[in-house]
Amino acid sequence: MGEVRGFLTYQRADPQKQPVNERIGHSGEFISRLSDDKLREQGARCMDCGVPFCSRGCPLGNNIPDWNHLASEKNERLALEALLATNNFPEFTGRICPAPCEAACVLGINEDPVSIEAIEMSLADKGFEMGWIQPQKPQIRSGFRVAIVGSGPAGLAAAQQLNRQGHSVVVFEKSERAGGLLTFGIPDFKLEKDKVARRISLLEQEEISFRCGVNVGQDISLNELRQQFDAVLLACGAEKARDLNIAGRDANGVMLAMKFLADANRRVSSATAGSTENLPATGKDVIVIGGGDTGSDCIGTARRQGARKIVQFEIMPQPANLSRFPRRDQRPSSTPWPHWPLMLRTSSSHEEGCERVFALESVRFETDKDGRLSALVTREISVSTDELGQTQWKPVAGSEKTWPCQLALIAIGFSGAQSDGLISEGMLKLTERGTVQATEVNFLTNIEGVFAAGDVRRGQSLVVWAIAEGRKAAKSIDSYLQGKKQLTKLCADSTQGAARG
């Protein structure tokens, strides 16, 4: 804690954002890291709590007070080292994490919390600028080989951890480029793809192999992988989108959000990025169904594509509209501090212009004579609690309303692992939720030597959770391999003994 009274001296500062009209004119990022002075001050706001709730709030268990302290002492390099000790990719989480750490920050009880995420991003970016982040090749090789299926955040984190333990890692990716959701799901304006590429390249320099365009389960079977590798980690996400099966779903202009976003990302990354032709949202009235992060990404993307009007529907009633950092006594009793508060959240995409409607249920899509989407009919939902305490959902009679639209994006979540590919082989045991069954203790699936981590195991979740799972799974795989080593050694000893005897 560089300054004992820092939290009383400095106000919270967030990274500078470009103004809306400026930033919607391009598809790149629009925030910039904290200046060095601001970084020091923001670090100094941390109180170095005896019980750092932030650290508990963070799925990675980041030692936030430690690197805040070092940042406050202008020791950014060591701060970054402390950050990297628990988080493989702060350049990602520093941008796209909803920051449950900040929701749990003790200062947040009665002040704006410490801007942990901004500090994280600033440290990471400064690290790259200064060349502090360099590939770390292991000193020795264990001789073990591990296959990782999926190159999203879980897969990448596991790959880096395992590689650093000296194991040889091969990452299989079904798409043409590595990165998973980081590359295809998250729009550039939140995370520019060269940052993902930079990280992949670092990992390659650390001697991790990437095999893109290989769909495990189709191009190579799980059994084959098991034969070729000492361990297999499944980190292939929960990409099976939840669909909205109502009348008119097959209308031209009704799209799954992930497809819309992936297409948009591909376009941004491709050479024809400058062209505005053929963009799905240009000049259209767009409805985004689903009020989550994916929905938000759709809004920002549609805005940048030049949509005429954007409306977002959410089936749940509007949560409390609180200040950005509600104090402890303002928080809803269902989610008291230090829990993630249930509240109305305004994303940067919302800031860029969109109408938000709550407690609305989609009834049917309407089409024009060409089968193109022309409108969405909705009705209101009333939510009440019955005498047993059960939540009751009831459509409100006579509340139907027609919303003219030409593009509707379905962003109502995911329902487990993609069912083609290796799931279709039928060897893996799945949970009711469609995810691969594996424990939180050792991440082992029902198949010996096959592990699962990230969304494929826990279901759709945050990038930070994916990294956390990747790390934990790597640790479990390492012990598994160490055990194997002991066993091999034992066998070797006994055979030697036998030969001698």
Add this chain to the structure above:
Amino acid sequence: MRNNSFNKMLLDDPRIEQRDACGVGFIAHLKGNRSFQVVCDGLQMLRRMDHRGGRCADGLTSDGAGIVVQIPHELMKKSASRQGRSLPAAGEYALSMHFLPTDKKEREFWQNQLQQCAREYGLEVLFLRDVPCDASVLGQAAKLTQPHIQQAVYVRHNSNQNRHNFDWNLFAMRKNLENLARERYGVKQRDFYIASLSRENICYKALTSSDTLSAFYTDLQNPLFISAYAMVHLRFSTNTLPSWPLAQPFRVLCHNGEINTLRGNINAMHARSFLFKNDKLQQEIDRLGPICTPAMSDSAMLDNAVEFLLHSGRPLTQVMSMVIPEPWEKHSEMSQELKDYFEYQSYLMEPWDGPALIAFCGGQQIGAILDRNGLRPARYWITTDGHVIMASEAGVVERSAEQIIEKGRLSAGRFFLVDMAEGRVVPDDEIKSRLAAGKPYGDWLKSERVIADDLFNAESLDETDDTQEYTSASSSMPKLLRAFGYTQECLRLLLAPMANEGKEPDGSMGTDTPLAVLSTKNQLLYNYFKQLFAQVTNPPIDAMREELVTSLSTHLGGEQNILSEGVEHCSVVRLNQPILRNSQLRRLFGSEIKQLSVVRLSTTFDIQIENLRQAIDKLCKNAVECVQAGKNLLVLSDKDVSNSRAAIPALLATSAVHHALIRAGERTRCSLVVESGEPREVHHFALLIGYGAAAVNPYLALDVIATRDKNYSFKADLSAKKLEENYCKAICSGLLKIMSKMGISTLHSYRGSQIFEALGLGSELIDNYFTWTPSRIGGIGLAELESDMRTRHTSAFESLERATSTLPEHAGQYHWRAGGERHLHSPEMISALQNATRINSFEEFKKFCAVLDEDNAAHLHLRSLLGFSPQRPPVELSRVEPAQSIVRRFATGAMSFGSLSKEAHETIAVAMNRIGARSNSGEGGEDPQRSLPDSNGDSRRSAIRQVASARFGVTSSYLVHADELQIKMAQGAKPGEGGQLPGHKVDANIAKVRHSSVGITLISPPPHHDIYSIEDLAQLIFDLRNANRSARISVKLVSESGIGTIAAGVAKAKADVILISGHEGGTGASPLTSIKHAGLPWELGLAETHRTLVENNLRERVILQTDGQLRTPRDLAIATLLGAEEWGIATGALITLGCVMMRKCHLNTCPVGIATQDPELRKKFAGTPEALINYVFMLAEGLREIMAQLGYKTVDDMVGQAQNLQKKEVSNERLAKIDLDFLLKQPDGHFSVAARGKSTQIREIESGIDMTTLLPALHDALSTGRRVSLSLPISNLDRSVGTLVSSEISKHHSTKQIPDELLKVTFRGIAGQSFMAFAVAGISALLEGEANDYLCKGLSGAKVSVRPPRQSLLVAERSVICGNTALYGATSGELYARGRAGERFAVRNSGAQAVVEGVGDHGCEYMTGGSVVVLGAIGRNFAAGMSGGIAYVYDPQEINRNRINTELVQIDSTLSQSEEKFLHDQLRKHAELTDSSVAHRLLENWHAEKHHFLAVCPPAYRAMLNRHTEINEQTESSFRQPILPKGSETHRGLHG
């Protein structure tokens, strides 16, 4: 010679749990004239110190009373002739007094043995005499254990023996008989005991009360019983069952106090007995057996040592000065010859350190000596008829004023000696210079002894060399750090602050991690040991402010035969402190010092080939062989740790070698130096030294500091050398702190004293390597230690190769960290508790409980290993007593206003008052406004008010407006330590309630300066009883080994409530070392206390309360079953008010407004009484559910029913090794079991002067509206006079203006202790005579003057007028004392004005306000820790100036005009009230004399005074007017 059975005997030595304190005294005729009167006076002395002794539950059996007198030759002659024998001349025969078994056969056996043994030693038993006893005066407990008491007369069989041989043979024979008795009855035997065996004197002692000793021993009533002296002792022990042999006096001495370093002294005495050499007596010496008789009390063992040394031919005074040396190292006024003498003696023997008044007699000498700190009172009179009277109190023998020609007192480290052959009192300086001149000590030292500092400075240390070493070390450093278990946290949180700032870092809010044995993290061996500390029976000391008595010096080299006295003892290397830098160790190795014969023994072993046990065995064997081969410095080194060689834990290696050497009889021939990468925290060094190391070189800690690595927060702008120096300094002051916690002043005594309790170590490990260390619950052994050690080694030397970071792990021992050590206060737990209590949901509360209680949850505490096993059918919940009645049993912990914000403090009080429970003011006074109810009916008053060592705001009014008064003896987070509230935290509000000044730093002393011993506590309890007749008196103790016996003592001292606090308790600020490593869990303390009290039939007298991280109903149920009827919650309460365990209380930055005084932060406080009330009720409801399940309808029924508990089945092997029988075993003993307390203490206040005389007079004055004057006699039996009547004024008339001198009383005589304690305005007392200790303690406005009687022959200014610790914690009022005062005059005075004519050591210590004028000599260390107030010291000879401790104060020799006026006024009043000749003289020559005054004042206080001068002048003009017209007194006289 000293065979195995001898060692076994020592091994079986039970832990010493005997602690005593007492009244001590003697009377002697200067010329040695014998009379019966002397014996009678001795007995009177005993009677008049009755309040200093202890009584058993039966009310009659005392802890022991005794008298030593010269052999009554005439009486014995008569007795001999009755048996038809003729007695040789006096001095030609010896008389023994022995206690025999009552069994007839056994008695016959011993009578035969006496004869037989006597013959072996050339003696003959002339005849035996059954001592006439009247058993009817004994109490029940004494009767049950009464021995057969007999005397025997011995004569020389062989008349060739000279007297010296005769004495030696008597001694040797007695030791031999004692050995026989141990062989027959076991080590702990008390069946056969020889109370005295001497040619000169005899000891009569018994478990009778002080007034029935002579009724029991009818000899003492016989006028033929004449003696020139009588030495008496009245015992107040905390030991459990009464014991006849342990009554005092012993053979040479009797003792008031406690020997803190006993274990070390015994070990050393035992070890050095192997070196005893005497050409003629070798065979007998070898037969002596243990010098210190096993299983006796500390005083008895000291007596043994002294007695033995006397037989070496040294004079009595020399022996006493060896065992209780005066602190000499830092003495500015001591001659070099005397310093040489003491230094020389220090190489023969370590001090027996602890509070002590020792009276001794031998030959023609009788005398007394006081410990180095002057912690016990001792007063003497010399009378016109040639008698000398010395005792713990003045006035214990009736003498009229004109019979007394000298009055004095003993001061620290000084002798008082009557030489009856010379017929005079020999002054201390004469004794000492005679001793110093006895041998050419200075020359011997010069020729032989090497001072290490000279050695180190001789060639300047090669700094570059050091740097090279660091660079070469750097590549292996990450590995070494891991191998020795370093963590990032220990580097950043502990080492960095020590290296950067030179002091140990502080922390807040206690510790909440599991005990080492319960932890799942790899623990170092050090963490299994807890530091012990002083409470009640002895005081901790303040090493910071009373530095002059401390010493960290140590020496290297072997000891020699103590029976000789020659130059050979000087063959040592003296170190100023025990921490060796790397270069210093090299220097010791490198140079050819003839005094040292060094060998380096590796403590590492090949992990592929050997195991730990083999490695230790080898090391020990090696060590013994090396010493036998003549090596005298063993360096235990793990420097060669490597990939293949792992290090034995340094503590294990050290202690194992230490004990192996003791067993081999080689220990004192050599010194141990530890060169290890492992030690780094203060606690580690304390343990290494406590288990035998003379010096430690922590090379890795020093190396890592020298890297100045920013990663670990080392300050790169300081040089490596500076950082290292800082670090060593921090370690040294930390060591001093740990020592002083136990009341130990010198490292020399601390070395090997083993003042630790082990927790979680198995008995085999303890017995083999940490012999005699208490370890009550068993636990792990060598195998587990080895496995942990190997894990660390592997992680360092194998896994590190594959690790992603070279940094050591974080650990999370102090601050919670994800993946780190488990904490009770996890984010989940805190948020669950806050949520449940905010919304008052029992469902949510159960979720919170589940976080902590579930079977599969972490084993955080010992109680986590306990499960319920109901012994009765369950009852219906509805039949269990309601929560409303249960909640009354709750108290909140003592948290002061000052540590807590006003808002937090008052919210707690409101909550507790609403439900009829009790909140605790903590240490720091309380705003009187809070006693008035709020408009909504709420009360913000704290029901419990604390009396702590600083006595902040402890006024008569504060005391009387409480329901319970709690004496804080210790605090869980830092037992044995004081505290400090820095000036910047003392704002107007705090200053007001603490009766101090804004911005002036407030220091809490480590001890209560009126409690250095158990009888002192009894006196304070008595004071408080008088100060508040209706309050319960509670004593707060912290759990540690032996707390049961302490609690028994506290019960005998008549407390109503005993609070057993766990070690984990929260705190505002405490050194991290203390938070983690001092004190023990409450489970152990509570179970031990409950059991001990039941076994001694004392349980019914007191209520037991416990606290220490109690969080859930399950915790409460376990506490109740283990014996507590009430519970305290503190941190838990704070959490419900919003505390999030920032652990930043010491920084004043609490972000939730709880532990801060910052007005901005206080606004953030959001706690409500409701949340706390919800918590207490949910705890009670939860407890009811458990009660129903266990079948108890009321809490009362459940108290102490430990049979409902059992240890849970655990699969973890380590946990399985823990043995909880200590917690669960039932009390045994022959007394009926009263399981729970009702507080039935006898209050003893009804018959006092206050009740019988002063109170009626007060009522009279108030009802008639007239002043009352009284004249009364007083004696030392009248204690706390003026306190009760003052409480009456404070209670009922606090709103009225009480006129000055409403009650004006003249007392004639010797006042008992605590005269005018807490006396208030309106009372005016004149004492014509003399006062004892604690005069005007807590003075709250009264005006008191003390002067010698008019007929006195004494020169008043040279005589003592009052005892120690006068004006302690006084807040207002005046004291004029014509004469000299004792030690610590006006300690912690914060507002009283005083004039006195001389003071002892440590005058005005910790003073924060008021004024003191001293018209005579001051003692040393005047004004230490004085942060406020002003003292004027008359210093015409310019001697006093050098005795002032100027650390905080400034000395001005010119006084301002207003000061001059003030001083003049004070002198005038002094002259008027006491007729002081000094004052008269000064006033007459005022213009010349005023220049001889020094003004002693802290600069900050002076600045504040200057600022407020104007304001003061204004308030003075509006000074209250008396409501009664002058001259309306009525006069009532008693006895004229």
